[in-house]
Amino acid sequence: MNPPPPFLRCRGLTKTYQKGPNRVTPLQSLDLEVAPGEFLALMGPSGSGKTTLLHCIAGIDHPSSGELWVGDSNLAALDRAQLTRWRARYCGYVFQLYHLVPILSAFENVELPLLLTKGLRRTERRERVRAALARVGLADRAHHRPAELSGGQEQRVALARAIVTDPELLVADEPTGDLDREAARQVLDLLHELARDNGKTVIMVTHDPRAAAEADRCLHLEKGRLLEANIPAEVAR
């Protein structure tokens, strides 16, 4: 049986930053394939380029060179405006630092991406926001502002905002970093569910080996390259 064509494919993906006389190359000719509906965990030391890789995959940053295909889109070839449209349609992103809009309530934060969906009725929009908040277990916090939420709650609002448009690709930068065991468990279950039951492709960065163990596959980013890691087995021990 042939494996399905990958949903995401990087070939020789390189990202360099020129900082004064110094050149930083967080991603060095990196190859990666992710199947549709796969839940992938990425690990690696701080500063190894995990966020940089997620930014590229999510169409937030441009690779310096190499190929980057997501679905039918050649992200390396899209310009800024095209990437913006692409993100709105295909990609949900959970930021490492949540990046919620402070003057908006949890509900309104989650509603934001839906404002871009043309022809969506108000009632339906509100229904979808409520459903997304319920999915992350925050139905009762809808009208709180970010400042009135705990870090973990903010993180879950950010997750709700990323999934509310039902994107094909979900990219999450340490989505369980600020959560206790129980809340982390819920979030990981949700990510799992999205991949397994809804066929979404989920890419998650984590520092927590237990969280990584939940994923279908775990890769290690080190010195700009990806290595297969078999953490789950180690953790199991």
Place this chain on the structure above:
Amino acid sequence: MLPLSYAFRNLLRDPVGLLQKVLGSALVVLLVLAAASFNGGMNELLRSSGSPGNLIFLGAGSEESLERSEVPAEAEELIAAGVPGIAAGEGGPAVSGEIHYNGLLALPDGTAAQGLTRGVTPAALRVHRQVRLVEGEWPAGGEVLVGRLAHHVLGVPAEELAVGRTVLLEDEPFRVAGRLAGEGTVVESELWFPRDDLARLLQRDTLSGVVARLEDPSAMNRARADLFTKQRLDLALAVLSEADYYAELARFYGPIRGMTWLTAVLVGLGAVFGGLNLLYASIASRMQELATLQTLGFRRGVLLFSLLQESVLTQAIGLLLALGAAALLFHGLWIEFSTGTFRMALSPGAVGLGVATALLLGTVGTLPPALRCLRLPLPVALRSG
């Protein structure tokens, strides 16, 4: 599209900053409104004072000022007889030999001020068609007509110059015989004396100038008047249209108007440059948020539009504040200067200029910081916490 409420709520995010922006723009707009109402009033006065159908004959070489000009007394009759195309009025040709004099006016109680006076004969009403006697009658010897705004010159209420009251010119008392209206011309702040009285008082036997109304203000008729002055070189006359005379006066006051604009512009520039740091800071503090909205799929144009909405709202508050202050401080204020009296008014033109200024301030204050912020690559902006 981001809802307007987002812009509203962003305004309230930093009330102190909002207050600074509002006050800054209100100050600049207020100055622009002041300059526009001042200059608009002065221009309107000078423009309406000059009728294109009237010719002024003055002494050659003193075209810029009737008060400094001298022409022989016989010029009045010679012009009436020799210049073709002069209108005929009731009781004679529309030719008025006049003495214009800037003299010391006073009230019996000692209030005194410099003011414009004219020595005229009844022919003046045949020439100056905007001028009407609205009260009282033509002055006999020892009497005077006062323009309906002349009390502003002395800085007293209108009653002080009511018919029957006394006003002194160079210490000689005159009884007010009537009041003049002049459709917004300089005449409204003048005092008109019988010409013989003024001549006697000033001990002069010359006129300041002769004003004649043409039947038809054609170039041909003006050329004929010009020809007349060249034929009668002995009279040493120069001729120009009344409209040109006041246009020249308006040019003379140009530097004053320029100063008012310059003040408004300098304060405006000061406010913009002084406030630019504040404006940059207020947008830069939201750099991350603007980047986040972009990652969610909001186009930069949409975000810029939302930022402009915020600035328009801010400017609208500043504009209302400025209009309110202008209405309290100077709307309807009478300004009296050496040529006449006008009223500062928030004319549609002045208000329009105020609105344009507010919009300009909003744009200049928002576009550069917003564009700088929106131009950054997303990863850089996202890391800018």
